[in-house]
Amino acid sequence: MPNAYQNMGPAELDAMIAQLEAEAEAIRARGLKLDMARGKPSVEQTNLSRPMLDTLTSKSELVDEGAPADNYGIPDGLPSARRLAADLLGVDAQNVLVCGSSSLNLMHDVVVNAYTKGIGGCKPWCQQGEIAFLCPSPGYDRHFAVTERYGIKNIPIEMTADGPNMDEVERLVSTDASIKGMWCVPKYANPTGVTYSDEVVRRIAALKPLAPDFRVFWDNAYIVHDLYDEGDKLLNIFDVLAEQGRENLVYEFASTAKITFPSSGMAFVTASPVDIAEIRAAFAIERVSPEKISQLAHVRFLHDADGVRAHMAKHAEILRPRFELVQQKLEDGLADLDVATWTKPRGGYFVSFDGPEGSAKAIVSLMSELGVTLTGAGATWPYGEDPRDTNIRIAPTFPSPDELGEALDVFVVAVKLVSARLARA
Numbered sequence: 001m002p003n004a005y006q007n008m009g010p011a012e013l014d015a016m017i018a019q020l021e022a023e024a025e026a027i028r029a030r031g032l033k034l035d036m037a038r039g040k041p042s043v044e045q046t047n048l049s050r051p052m053l054d055t056l057t058s059k060s061e062l063v064d065e066g067a068p069a070d071n072y073g074i075p076d077g078l079p080s081a082r083r084l085a086a087d088l089l090g091v092d093a094q095n096v097l098v099c100g101s102s103s104l105n106l107m108h109d110v111v112v113n114a115y116t117k118g119i120g121g122c123k124p125w126c127q128q129g130e131i132a133f134l135c136p137s138p139g140y141d142r143h144f145a146v147t148e149r150y151g152i153k154n155i156p157i158e159m160t161a162d163g164p165n166m167d168e169v170e171r172l173v174s175t176d177a178s179i180k181g182m183w184c185v186p187k188y189a190n191p192t193g194v195t196y197s198d199e200v201v202r203r204i205a206a207l208k209p210l211a212p213d214f215r216v217f218w219d220n221a222y223i224v225h226d227l228y229d230e231g232d233k234l235l236n237i238f239d240v241l242a243e244q245g246r247e248n249l250v251y252e253f254a255s256t257a258k259i260t261f262p263s264s265g266m267a268f269v270t271a272s273p274v275d276i277a278e279i280r281a282a283f284a285i286e287r288v289s290p291e292k293i294s295q296l297a298h299v300r301f302l303h304d305a306d307g308v309r310a311h312m313a314k315h316a317e318i319l320r321p322r323f324e325l326v327q328q329k330l331e332d333g334l335a336d337l338d339v340a341t342w343t344k345p346r347g348g349y350f351v352s353f354d355g356p357e358g359s360a361k362a363i364v365s366l367m368s369e370l371g372v373t374l375t376g377a378g379a380t381w382p383y384g385e386d387p388r389d390t391n392i393r394i395a396p397t398f399p400s401p402d403e404l405g406e407a408l409d410v411f412v413v414a415v416k417l418v419s420a421r422l423a424r425a
């Protein structure tokens with residue numbers, strides 16, 4: 001269906017472009033310096049976790065259920081930290097390792113272990129010729145960067161409103177033994193905000209990979225990051241695997257990066273008993289033991305899964321108005337023009353925006369000229385190549401509501417101008 005600009009006659013369109021160029025010029029003259037690129041919590045959000053810093057003092061007993069936090073040892077993580085992580089993920093604490101502050105770091109280490117040493121009794125990935133990962137796209141650029149770094153081919157998979165296109169995933173995984181993994185953000189995906197439907201989760205759990213060393217990297221980064229009391233419901237993939245009598249298919253990761261302090265949180269991984277034993281053995285070489293003082297502070301502050309949910313409700317109070325502002329500004333500015341679509345997530349950290357074909361790079365570059373930084377166009381696709389050049393990731397969490405509103409007003413003008421120019425081209 002033609003958009004509003006494509007429906008205009010040449011004279012009307014020229015006049016519209018001239019008017020939008022004047023608007024853009026007026027914005028440029030203001031010398032703005034705004035940032036809508038960073039998927040990180042605002043200062044108000046990180047301030048919520050400052051009381052965690054008071055949970056430990058020089059007088060504190062640095063012991064958790066008999067496990068010392070102030071020395072080496074306890075390589076799987078403190079007992080109450082493992083239980084907290086297990087309760088959040090809905091799995092057995094025996095199958096959880098809590099270590100490090102970054103889940104991405106754990107994902108990287110698990111990929112490197114499979115690449116250099118092999119998993120499931122198979123040859124190391126580095127000795128198996130060309131291998132590949134499936135990358136639901138748009139997706140998280142840092143996932144794609146991990147596999148790209150080791151020369152693993154990233155294959156984009158269409159992201160639908162329910163999750164990855166499972167017909168494509170099933171076909172590839174069951175027929176091609178070079179496919180070793182799939183990146184998934186199953187709840188409030190980065191950047192679409194999509195939560196995988198029950199059917200998609202069931203189909204992933206039922207995959208019959210040709211490669212015995214194929215694993216799903218289930219990055220549940222936004223597992224408790226609901227904006228509303230009634231959050232999206234994601235099936236617990238380990239429950240589904242158990243129902244189907246399947247094992248050794250999924251590695252699940254999460255962290256408290258966007259619960260407490262990014263880069264000073266608590267990261268965790270769970271897998272089947274066999275798979276977690278392999279990961280434990282690999283991690284035992286990489287580190288003597290994890291950051292247990294940080295774990296102790298986390299469990300004394302958050303207590304349990306209910307404590308985490310209560311804390312996340314405070315984050316939601318801060319974030320909801322920002323996400324609603326995005327919807328309102330895009331709706332008011334663009335809805336009538338039929339030039340763009342965007343997601344309406346009920347949690348997570350991003351809104352995914354699609355403009356007309358061939359527009360994303362031009363919009364991001366014009367925004368930069370007008371003083372607003374956006375995530376680079378194409379960043380959400382493997383190798384930075386968005387085949388239709390439509391997708392832009394909007395990150396509303398970090399700017400203040402006033403700055404965000406201003407940045408979105410500029411965005412609306414940039415989208416209109418680029419769309420109108422494309423209609424003339």
Ligand SMILES: Cc1ncc(COP(=O)(O)O)c(C=O)c1O
Nearest residue numbers: 102103104140185190221255257
């Ligand atoms: C999907 C996803 N996974 C992982 C991370 C990083 O988490 P961590 O700080 O635990 O490495 C992010 C951060 O933006 C993310 O969006």
